Amino acid sequence: MKKVYAAPDLLSVGNMRNLLRQAGIESFLRNQYLVGALGDLPVNECWPEIWVDDADEMRALAFLAELDREASKPRPAWLCPSCGERNEGQFSECWHCGAQRPAGE
DSSP states (O other), rough: EEEEEESSHHHHHHHHHHHHHHHHHEEEOTTTTTTGGBBBBOOOSSOOOOOOOGGGGHHHHHHHHHHHHHHHSSSOOEOTTTTTTOOOOOOOOOOOOBOOOOTOO
C-alpha cells in the first residue's frame, strides 16, 4: 500500500477518494478518526490519508496531478444566457438570476 494523498480535513480527502473511485482506482482511508489525538501527536500525523495498492500508485498520482492542474487553470468570465450578466469564471451559476453556466464555457 502507498499513500497518495493527505489533507487536514476529512471533506477534502473524501472528495478525492470519490474522484479516484470514479476513475476506477480503489483506495483505503486511514486516520479518519485520529483527530481526537491532536495535541498528543503532531498535527500532520493526524491528517486523513488515502492509500492505494502498489500497482495503482502511479495511476492514482497521475490522476491527482491532473485534477490539480485542471483546478489551477483560470476559467474565463462568461455572460449569462438568461439575463446577460457578466460572471467571473469561478462561478457555475449566475449571481444575478441563478441560471446555470452553459456547458462548454
